[in-house]
Amino acid sequence: MLLKGMLVMLTTCPDKKSAEKVAKTLVEECYAACVNIINVENSIYMWKGKLKQDPEYMLLIKSKKGFREMESKIREIHPYKIPELISLSVETESRDYLSWVIDCCHSKQGKK
16 A cells, blocks of 8 residues: 555664664665664663663664555564554655655665
């Protein structure tokens, strides 16, 4: 399912290596036009009844694909049993950038 505009998703990975693997797979397989990897100093969360605190890497994913299609692919390649999968509404985007995202998510070669 394609959207009218752009989809922005967030997910986190436990380390740089897995973040790069997820990001490269999404871009190489045309699920995303661009993935920014952001080093997060600390994530604080509950897991199995215990308070946890760990460094993570956040992926900021820009795509033209639908949420369910992206969710399915990310779950397939993600190291976490329950990955964070959040989509953000994009109110507006530049036409040129959206055009580039569309091109990247439909072909094997993006142009910028």
